[in-house]
Ligand SMILES: CCCCC/C=C\C/C=C\C/C=C\C/C=C\C/C=C/C(=O)SCCNC(=O)CCNC(=O)[C@H](O)C(C)(C)COP(=O)(O)OP(=O)(O)OC[C@H]1O[C@@H](n2cnc3c(N)ncnc32)[C@H](O)[C@@H]1OP(=O)(O)O
């Protein structure tokens with residue numbers, strides 16, 4: 001029945017103030033109000049309809065994306081939306097587009113690596129969308145190994161220009177979003193060559209297409225790289241291929257904040273670390289962590305609401321069957337994901353703070369926290385995107401057969417999300433960066449240099465190598481200090497074990513290669529510790545609202561004890577806890593699941609997602625799933641006619657043939 005809230009009994013069970021939790025989730029009252037207003041604006045505008053997306057072919061899909069992007073831009077101007085509001089609007093449209101890369105990478109690259117003069121010239125054009133940009137780093141033959149890029153930018157002192165060239169097939173730019181069909185400009189990464197000398201990879205602003213007729217400029221071959229995983233999903237994006245044949249650009253289009261080339265062709269390195277050339281990746285990795293909490297919370301919202309609606313088995317004397325959410329196995333799969341969504345939200349908030357802090361320091365020429373920022377953004381990007389991709393797929397399975405329907409919203413969410421494990425740095429490659437940072441920190445422990453930031457715990461080396469957990473009963477695992485010490489000891493001991501093993505090899509590089517699987521595990525342990533500790537820190541803040549803090553304490557314990565249970569091998573083999581303590585943790589976890597159960601629906605309501613944004617029949621706010629699934633099925637283009645196209649051509653002759661054979 002329309003207008004009935006089938007989940008109302010669940011909502012009435014909530015033991016906390018959902019409106020206050022919405023504010024905690026959004027980050028502040030103001031952020032909540034902006035997000036809520038813009039989400040409703042998008043949901044109520046038929047131009048942003050998306051329910052037909054999975055049935056469109058690539059060309060229609062792409063054209064539709066362009067239409068939405070243009071309409072969104074028109075609304076942004078008409079409504080005079082500020083930067084944050086415009087960003088929210090683009091994200092609620094929920095359709096990856098060239099604008100993501102324009103605003104998300106092209107603009108930040110110029111801001112981070114351009115001189116003041118370059119910013120003054122290019123940013124106003126980009127802000128008004130008089131030019132559209134992409135970020136073109138990856139090549140056909142080189143993605144992770146940025147230092148291995150082959151595109152060249154050779155300075156020609158005669159003309160005061162750089163000559164951009166793709167010397168080989170493998171040097172073609174390959175993957176940049178927005179490049180395939182739309183970008184007029186790109187920040188192109190190429191090896192800088194002056195006077196025959198290779199200075200490594202630098203960024204250059206290059207015009208790719210004419211601003212009059214959109215045709216590629218002379219010397220440029222550009223196109224789309226083809227269909228990607230999933231039907232609609234990321235195929236709304238024109239990921240591109242680009243080849244340069246001696247394309248000339250003025251010298252002042254090299255991004256010159258980190259290093260410069262003078263009129264005479266002299267290479268000058270500023271007094272800043274060369275790693276700042278990688279700064280845009282640090283920025284984007286940081287945003288990806290917050291986006292992980294959004295993607296995971298969407299999937300969890302769908303799976304939780306549907307699990308409360310879906311019933312299987314357990315009917316007695318005609319009573320309703322059991323809601324699948326009441327099965328302990330369903331809870332043990334679902335509630336850790338719910339807790340992870342909250343955990344990633346808070347670590348994302350913290351990472352944003354860390355990024356802003358490092359940016360301020362860089363402006364003041366303090367580069368001391370750059371390695372920490374790189375390690376944290378790389379590690380947390382890897383940890384949260386892997387867990388989110390796996391989590392979305394788990395949510396699909398939690399919804400049984402109906403989860404496999406596109407109308408559940410889950411297949412598309414998975415297909416659009418899963419490349420996050422690869423883009424902005426392959427997740428394993430990034431964990432190896434964290435491992436390098438950890439090995440460096442461990443190797444410096446004896447030197448009197450105290451570790452700082454998220455590795456500060458390593459400063460308590462002696463204690464962490466010796467401590468034994470004092471957990472005696474299940475509820476001891478609810479004490480934050482007990483949990484934190486177990487996670488610190490586990491992470492530290494895994495790092496120390498790797499560091500010791502590295503010394504057994506003839507060179508550190510050989511050891512690093514040989515032990516890389518163990519190093520990745522140590523990096524994961526360290527990153528999980530960061531997430532747990534930032535959740536615990538969040539709980540030390542003043543959190544208003546009836547029962548809100550209590551619910552977050554429960555979720556924090558679920559997150560930590562779920563990890564401890566999943567990785568109990570690490571905790572046991574490093575001797576941080578005993579087998580008895582491990583089973584007490586599991587006992588406590590079961591009890592926590594029972595505490596989450598009555599609040600589960602309200603905890604996902606706190607994400608404040610509109611039905612438009614969720615795009616899921618199973619995750620509808622009102623829980624009216626079956627009639628809508630039935631309605632949705634009839635909308636499929638295959639049901640436009642009773643007898644399908646092709647029947648008379650292929651099936652009928654076959655049937656006739658069978659009849660003839662039967663008569664024989
Ligand atoms: C789903 C819908 C989308 C909606 C989008 C919504 C909003 C839009 C917002 C943003 C857009 C987001 C997503 C859009 C989707 C896709 C976009 C994708 C874009 C891309 O993928 S761009 C290409 C990204 N490429 C990579 O990430 C490559 C990974 N490789 C590397 O980063 C490096 O090569 C490496 C692995 C780190 C190794 O580097 P290398 O120079 O060889 O170095 P080393 O010798 O190992 O290290 C030298 C030294 O430098 C330190 N280092 C390395 N990197 C950094 C860094 N980034 N910052 C600071 N320091 C760094 C390293 O630690 C070493 O230090 P030492 O002290 O040890 O010497």
Ligand SMILES: Cc1cc2nc3c(=O)[nH]c(=O)nc-3n(C[C@H](O)[C@H](O)[C@H](O)COP(=O)(O)OP(=O)(O)OC[C@H]3O[C@@H](n4cnc5c(N)ncnc54)[C@H](O)[C@@H]3O)c2cc1C
Nearest residue numbers: 135136137138143144175176177419422423424425426428
């Ligand atoms: C949807 C999407 C959008 C993208 N958008 C952009 C964009 O806008 N701009 C842009 O420039 N790029 C973009 N990319 C490219 C992306 O950044 C790269 O694909 C990514 O950095 C991974 O690099 P790769 O493809 O070279 O993988 P590879 O490095 O070839 O990885 C292949 C395998 O090798 C392993 N591996 C690699 N190196 C090591 C190592 N040292 N040790 C152990 N294992 C290793 C990896 O773990 C992986 O399993 C995009 C990619 C995708 C999928």
